[in-house]
Amino acid sequence: MSTVSDPLGKILGHRFNRPELVREALCHSSAAQGQSGRPASYERLEFLGDRVLGLVVARLLFDRFAGESEGHLARRHAELVRKETLARVAVNLGLGRHIRLSRGEEEAGGRDNPAILADVCEAVIAAIFLDGGFEAAAAFIGRHWAVLIEEDLTPPKDAKTALQEWAQGRGLDLPLYREVGREGPPHAPLFEVEVSIEGHPPEVANGPSKRTAEQAAAGALLARLEVRYGG
Structure with a gap:
């Protein structure tokens, strides 16, 4: 197995067989454009990661709040998979400094842009899923979302x-x-x-x-x- 980089490997807690997956997950469309061969950006991975995250968080909530109504679970789920929560996880992981951006996007503050950070976080989940399978992705999500689930045990308001x-x-x-x-x-x-x-x-x-x-x-x-x- 190979790692993308030692610092990034430690951050993600996953050793990649296919390091190109996480490189793609960390590549903004502004950096993908204009390069020879047009390497893929994180956008397709973001789509997949969103679905993986949704399923894993649903299972975590289903197990943690046994007997709670569907409505309460749905509101918890919406809070935990929203872009603001993903951006928070990305900031905690320090993903911003690993994103590949064009110079213009970098100067515009792309590394600290919550929308970009959220998208990258979803793409990283997908990269782990494709490389290590569902269990690896679920383990990653469990490590970083469990504390969020426990922060406020009162069901969020609609x-x-x-x-x-x-x-x-x-x-x-x-x-x-x-x-x-x-x-x-x-x-x-x-x-x-x-x-x-x-x-x-x-x-x-x-x-x-x-x-x-x-x-x-x-x-x-x-x-x-x-x-x-x-x-």
């Missing part, structure tokens, strides 16, 4: 409740939801819902039901507000 409490805590009117679009056949509609809070730009999201679309829109607006104003 997005609509959390957004309502955010508004009330600042003396604002309750969030307003309105359907702004609907498409698809009657048996499989796709709803588009807008949510707004006074004094702030609205957010729009889609879902197979009004409730799902409202939750997605509320989550998007709350995430933006928390980034700007803090939780």
Whole structure:
């Protein structure tokens, strides 16, 4: 077996038979473009890693919170696989300094960009999965997500409740939801819902039901507000 580099091998806790996989996982599209042979960026691996992470986290939650309702498990799961959580894990691992970026992306702060860090984290999970199998990927996720699962044992609130409490805590009117679009056949509609809070730009999201679309829109607006104003 070979390692990509000693520091990186220690960070990931996995010795790669195919080190090209983790090199791909750490290659931003800006660095892949313009090189001879056009080496792949992390984008395809990111797609796979997202699915592997989702399954492993679902199993960890299923075992840890035996008897808890599907709704509570779903909200925990959404919190643990969101981009902000992935970026946090990437920062804790120090993945940013190992990413290959173009000069322009580097100067733009790409190594500290939460979206890039989250994508790279998912791609690394996929690289470990492809190289070492499901058990290796599950072990990696277990090491770095177990502590997150234990941080707050209270089930997270659903997005609509959390957004309502955010508004009330600042003396604002309750969030307003309105359907702004609907498409698809009657048996499989796709709803588009807008949510707004006074004094702030609205957010729009889609879902197979009004409730799902409202939750997605509320989550998007709350995430933006928390980034700007803090939780």
